[in-house]
Amino acid sequence: MGLTYLEKFRDPSLAKNLVTAIHKESRLTLRLMEVCGTHTMAIFRHGIRNILPETITLLSGPGCPVCVTAQKDIDAFVAVSRQPDVIVTTFGDLMRVPGSGTTLAGQKGAGADVRMVYSVFDAVTIARQNPEKQVVFCAVGFETTIPTIAAAVLMAAKEKVTNFSIYGANKLTPPALAALMTTPGVSIDGFILPGHVSVITGVDAYRSVFETHKVPSVITGFEPIDILHAVLMLVRQNESGVPALENAYPRAVRESGNPKAREVMHQVFTVGDAAWRGIGLIKNSGMELKPDFKAFDAGAQFELNLTDVAEPKGCACGEILMGLKTPVACALYKKVCTPMTPVGPCMVSSEGACAAYYNYG
Amino acid sequence: MNAETNNTILLDHGAGGKASHALFSKMILPLFSNEYLDMGDDGAVYSVPAGRMAFSTDSYVVDPIFFNGGNIGDLAVNGTVNDIAMCGAIPLYISVGLIIEEGLPINDFQEIIKSMATAADRAGVKIVTGDTKVVPRGKADKIFINTSGVGMIPEGVNVSGSRALPGDKIILSGTMADHGIAILTAREGLTFDGDLKTDSAPLNHMVKMILSSGCEVHVLRDPTRGGVGTTLNEIASQSGVGMTLFEKDLPIKKPVNGVCELLGFDPLYIANEGKLLAIVPEKQASKVLDLIKADTFGKNAAIIGEVTDQRPGKVFLETAIGGQRLVDMLTGEQLPRIC
Ligand code: SF4
Ligand code: SF4
Numbered sequence: 001m002g003l004t005y006l007e008k009f010r011d012p013s014l015a016k017n018l019v020t021a022i023h024k025e026s027r028l029t030l031r032l033m034e035v036c037g038t039h040t041m042a043i044f045r046h047g048i049r050n051i052l053p054e055t056i057t058l059l060s061g062p063g064c065p066v067c068v069t070a071q072k073d074i075d076a077f078v079a080v081s082r083q084p085d086v087i088v089t090t091f092g093d094l095m096r097v098p099g100s101g102t103t104l105a106g107q108k109g110a111g112a113d114v115r116m117v118y119s120v121f122d123a124v125t126i127a128r129q130n131p132e133k134q135v136v137f138c139a140v141g142f143e144t145t146i147p148t149i150a151a152a153v154l155m156a157a158k159e160k161v162t163n164f165s166i167y168g169a170n171k172l173t174p175p176a177l178a179a180l181m182t183t184p185g186v187s188i189d190g191f192i193l194p195g196h197v198s199v200i201t202g203v204d205a206y207r208s209v210f211e212t213h214k215v216p217s218v219i220t221g222f223e224p225i226d227i228l229h230a231v232l233m234l235v236r237q238n239e240s241g242v243p244a245l246e247n248a249y250p251r252a253v254r255e256s257g258n259p260k261a262r263e264v265m266h267q268v269f270t271v272g273d274a275a276w277r278g279i280g281l282i283k284n285s286g287m288e289l290k291p292d293f294k295a296f297d298a299g300a301q302f303e304l305n306l307t308d309v310a311e312p313k314g315c316a317c318g319e320i321l322m323g324l325k326t327p328v329a330c331a332l333y334k335k336v337c338t339p340m341t342p343v344g345p346c347m348v349s350s351e352g353a354c355a356a357y358y359n360y361g
Numbered sequence: 362m363n364a365e366t367n368n369t370i371l372l373d374h375g376a377g378g379k380a381s382h383a384l385f386s387k388m389i390l391p392l393f394s395n396e397y398l399d400m401g402d403d404g405a406v407y408s409v410p411a412g413r414m415a416f417s418t419d420s421y422v423v424d425p426i427f428f429n430g431g432n433i434g435d436l437a438v439n440g441t442v443n444d445i446a447m448c449g450a451i452p453l454y455i456s457v458g459l460i461i462e463e464g465l466p467i468n469d470f471q472e473i474i475k476s477m478a479t480a481a482d483r484a485g486v487k488i489v490t491g492d493t494k495v496v497p498r499g500k501a502d503k504i505f506i507n508t509s510g511v512g513m514i515p516e517g518v519n520v521s522g523s524r525a526l527p528g529d530k531i532i533l534s535g536t537m538a539d540h541g542i543a544i545l546t547a548r549e550g551l552t553f554d555g556d557l558k559t560d561s562a563p564l565n566h567m568v569k570m571i572l573s574s575g576c577e578v579h580v581l582r583d584p585t586r587g588g589v590g591t592t593l594n595e596i597a598s599q600s601g602v603g604m605t606l607f608e609k610d611l612p613i614k615k616p617v618n619g620v621c622e623l624l625g626f627d628p629l630y631i632a633n634e635g636k637l638l639a640i641v642p643e644k645q646a647s648k649v650l651d652l653i654k655a656d657t658f659g660k661n662a663a664i665i666g667e668v669t670d671q672r673p674g675k676v677f678l679e680t681a682i683g684g685q686r687l688v689d690m691l692t693g694e695q696l697p698r699i700c
Contacts, residue, residue, distance in 0.1 A: 010681050012682055016682075016683065045627070046684050118549060224682045350625055350695070359689050
C-alpha cells in the first residue's frame with residue numbers, strides 16, 4: 001500500500017509477474033514495433049529490452065515527430081530563420097536536426113532569432129509582444145499536438161494577431177501504419193500503439209488499418225507496467241492466432257478519443273499528402289491549413305527557393321523507422337554519426353531510435 | 362539626476378572615478394568587510410599553514426539571475442567553496458570578479474552582493490580581493506560573476522576522481538536535479554505544482570566533518586552541470602572502473618520528478634548545486650552516510666550504487682523493474698520533448 005498512482009505502474013513485483021508470464025507464454029519469434037518515440041525512450045530507460053525473452057524483438061517505428069520531419073521541411077525552417085525581421089519559434093528537439101546545410105541551433109548561433117518554446121501559445125504571445133516582427137512557428141508533431149496548434153491559429157485569428165504564422169509539417173499516424181504494411185520487406189507481428197496520439201484519435205482511428213492487415217495491435221501508456229502489459233497482450237494474440245485491436249490504456253484513451261480536439265483540428269486543417277523523412281510521400285498523412293486560414297501559412301509568405309535535396313548518404317533512418325534495420329546495422333552508427341555529430345534525425349531527437357541505442361545501449 | 366541614473370548601474374560605476382569608488386566603499390565593502398579586504402590593496406596578503414593547497418575558479422553566467430531559493434550571488438560563492446571542498450580542502454579565501462551590464466538596477470545588485478556576503482559567512486570563507494567592471498548595455502547579460510578560491514588540505518587526506526576502487530559504495534548527499542529544474546522553470550516561466558527550489562548550499566562543513574571523522578574517502582565530487590550521470594561517468598573513466606546504480610535508491614523529490622516526466626528529462630543529467638557524491642570503501646559506507654545525514658544539507662542522503670570491476674569506464678543503472686541500462690555522459694543540453 002501507499003503506492004501513488006504513478007508508482008503503481010512501476011511496481012517491481014507487478015512488473016516481475018508480467019515478465020514471468022511473457023517468458024512462459026512466448027514461443028513464436030515475434031517482431032513487435034513500438035510506433036511512438038516516447039515508447040522507444042521508455043523501453044530503453046527502464047531497461048525493458050533485456051528483460052524480455054529472446055523470442056521478442058522490439059523495433060522502433062515512425063512515431064517520433066522530429067525523426068519523420070522531411071529534410072526539405074527542416075531546410076524551410078532554416079530558410080525562414082534567414083529572412084529579415086523574423087522570429088522562428090520551435091519545440092526544443094527540432095533545434096539540432098540537421099537540414100542539408102545547417103540546423104536551427106546553428107542558425108541561432110549565427111545570429112538568427114530562433115526561440116525555443118514549450119507551447120505553440122508561447123509563439124502567439126511572442127508575436128503579440130513583437131508586432132514589428134513576423135513570428136513563425138515550426139509545426140511538427142502528430143495528432144497529439146495538432147489540435148493545440150489549431151487552437152492557437154484560431155486564437156490568433158480571433159485576436160487579429162496577424163504577424164503570427166505556422167510552417168506546417170504535421171502528420172497523422174494511421175496512414176503511416178497502413179503505408180508501412182504495404183512496404184515490401186516489412187514484417188511486423190504486432191504494433192504497440194501510441195498512448196498520447198490515441199487520446200485524441202481514439203481506438204476507432206486504427207480500425208481500418210487493422211481490418212485490412214490484421215496485425216495484432218495494442219494501445220498503451222508509457223509506464224513500464226503499461227508497456228510490459230501490451231507486450232504480453234501481443235504475445236497472447238500471436239500465440240492464439242487471433243489478432244485483435246485492443247486498448248490497454250483505458251485510463252486515458254476512449255474508443256472515440258477526444259472528438260472535441262479533432263473538431264478543432266479539422267476546423268483549421270484539411271488532410272493532405274505529406275513527405276516523411278526516410279520514407280517518402282505518404283498519401284493523406286499530412287495536414288494543410290484550410291483556405292480560410294491561409295493568412296497563417298508561413299510557406300506562402302516567404303520566397304524560400306528550396307531545392308529538393310537528397311537525404312544524407314548512408315543514413316538508414318528510413319529503414320530504421322520502418323523496422324527494416326536496427327541502428328547498429330547502419331554503417332554510420334557510432335562511427336560518423338553520434339549525438340554530437342548527428343547525420344540523421346534519429347540520432348538527434350530525444351525520442352529517436354539511434355539516440356536511444358546510443359545513450360542507453 | 363533622473364530616477365533612472367539614480368537606481369541603475371551606470372558605465373561611470375566602472376570607470377574608476379568617484380562613482381566607482383562610491384560603489385565599492387559604500388555598497389560592497391561594508392558587506393564583504395574583513396581585515397584583508399579592508400586593507401584596500403591591489404591584492405590580498407595572508408599567511409597559510411604549511412601543507413597542500415587547493416585552488417579553484419569558476420564563472421557564473423546563470424539566467425535568470427534570481428530564482429527560487431537563491432540568486433547568482435550565493436551560487437557563485439557556494440560553487441567555488443564546493444569545488445575547493447571537493448578536493449578535500451578546507452576553503453579559506455575567495456576572490457570575486459563582477460562584470461555588470463550597464464542598467465542593472467542598483468537594488469538587484471545590492472541583493473546579489475548581500476547574498477554573496479551571507480553565503481561567504483555561512484561557509485566561513487573570506488572574500489579577500491575582488492574587481493568590478495561595468496560594460497555597456499548588451500555586452501553582458503545583467504551580471505556575470507567569477508569567483509576563485511583557495512583552501513588547505515588536511516594532512517592524510519587524499520581524494521581524487523581517479524581513486525574509486527571496485528567494491529566501493531557511491532553515496533549521494535541528497536535529492537537530485539533540484540537546481541536545474543528550479544532554473545528551468547524560472548527561466549521559461551513554467552508554473553508547476555510543488556516547491557521547485559534550488560539546492561545551492563555550501564558543502565564544506567559536511568566535507569570537513571567526513572574527513573575529520575577518520576573515515577577513508579576515495580572520491581568527492583559535486584555533480585553540478587551534467588548531473589549525477591555525467592559526473593559518475595567522468596569518475597568511472599578517471600578511475601578505470603565500472604559502476605552500477607540502483608534506480609530504487611536514487612533520491613528525488615516528487616515534484617522535481619514530475620517535471621522531468623512531463624518534459625522527458627532524465628534527472629540523472631540535471632544540475633545540482635548543493636549535493637556531493639562520496640565514493641568510500643564498503644566497510645565505512647554506513648558511517649559516512651550517517652555523518653552526511655547529520656548535516657543540514659545531507660538529510661536525504663542515500664547509497665545509490667557501487668563501484669565494480671565490470672565494464673570499466675561505464676555506468677549502468679539497474680532499473681526499478683529489474684532491467685538494466687547504460688547511463689552515458691550527457692551530450693549537449695537536454696531539450697524538452699515535443700509531446
Ligand atoms: S508525438 Fe506523441 S505519440 Fe508521437 S512520438 Fe511523441 S509522444 Fe509519442
Ligand atoms: S545512425 Fe545516424 S546515420 Fe545511421 S540511421 Fe541513425 S541517424 Fe541515420
